[in-house]
Amino acid sequence: MLLFVDNLTNVDFSYLDPERGIVGETWLANIRLHGALNDESMVCDFGKVKKVARQWLDTELDHRLAVPALSEQLNLSQTGDTLALTWWLKSGESIEITCPRQAIALVDTDILTTESIARWCETQLLNAFDQPLDKLDLDFSTEQIDGAFYHYSHGLKKHKGNCQRIAHGHRSRIDIWRDGVKAPQLEHTWAERWRDIYIGTAEDLIGQPHIAGADYYDFAYTSDQGEFTLRLPKAMCYLIDTDTTVECLAEHIAVRTAQENPGAALRIRAFEGINKGAEAYRGQ
Numbered sequence: 001m002l003l004f005v006d007n008l009t010n011v012d013f014s015y016l017d018p019e020r021g022i023v024g025e026t027w028l029a030n031i032r033l034h035g036a037l038n039d040e041s042m043v044c045d046f047g048k049v050k051k052v053a054r055q056w057l058d059t060e061l062d063h064r065l066a067v068p069a070l071s072e073q074l075n076l077s078q079t080g081d082t083l084a085l086t087w088w089l090k091s092g093e094s095i096e097i098t099c100p101r102q103a104i105a106l107v108d109t110d111i112l113t114t115e116s117i118a119r120w121c122e123t124q125l126l127n128a129f130d131q132p133l134d135k136l137d138l139d140f141s142t143e144q145i146d147g148a149f150y151h152y153s154h155g156l157k158k159h160k161g162n163c164q165r166i167a168h169g170h171r172s173r174i175d176i177w178r179d180g181v182k183a184p185q186l187e188h189t190w191a192e193r194w195r196d197i198y199i200g201t202a203e204d205l206i207g208q209p210h211i212a213g214a215d216y217y218d219f220a221y222t223s224d225q226g227e228f229t230l231r232l233p234k235a236m237c238y239l240i241d242t243d244t245t246v247e248c249l250a251e252h253i254a255v256r257t258a259q260e261n262p263g264a265a266l267r268i269r270a271f272e273g274i275n276k277g278a279e280a281y282r283g284q
């Protein structure tokens, strides 16, 4: 018998890609369990399926940076609870991160895709259920977005929860109205500006080294979970003067769009992942 739960949960995280760098993602998880009926005539109680699978995904993938542990482009070392990694990009540039172990999902594959991450999750999720199952399938899908969206990564050092991790991210829709009319051109400007971007807070910038012909930004902060550092090519970053909560991002988009469109009445609706976000206004 096959049991399914669609839209089980969504995971907001980032992953390392050889060309795109750090990619912020929001994926919807769907699960299928194969097994015999128990004495309640169920493969597994839906309540238990949701609780076990959501808890595992929330702990092991959500708000982490997923790293392909078997890739030749990765150098990884662990000292105590601190992981240090260098990710070599196809361009020859690199990304360097040090952070607490809990901020990273080490996926035993050489390339990260929806499929390879799903297979990794399936193996471990099967063990998370304290009952025999013949098979467990997981698949990830993305939100259907007709208009513009961007993938961004960030870290909120003041957040008490897992958003303090320096490189977790989101796939987020952006809606903009100019003088009361939907403005796809302005939305696409932001989608392009924030395509696969790391949005950094200027006060977390501790250096701007020039290494082997490339310009980098160094970010660092200490938060409740420990010390975080991140070095990445300047071209993969966008600096803002505030924290990077979605409230601040909506406000930033409003300010810059107003500067670029003097006199326009603007309504900015910025999402963080799926179904949530913040609005900011100018000239209304």
Ligand SMILES: Nc1nc2c(c(=O)[nH]1)N=C([C@H](O)[C@H](O)COP(=O)(O)OP(=O)(O)OP(=O)(O)O)CN2
Residues within 6 Å of the ligand: 010, 012, 062, 063, 156, 159, 163, 168, 244, 245, 246, 247, 272, 273
């Ligand atoms: N008002 C705000 N609250 C939070 C913000 C924010 O910008 N403004 N940001 C975050 C984090 O960036 C986090 O990544 C948000 O992810 P989310 O998965 O939605 O957070 P939760 O864990 O609270 O939600 P789940 O439904 O459990 O996934 C947090 N808050």
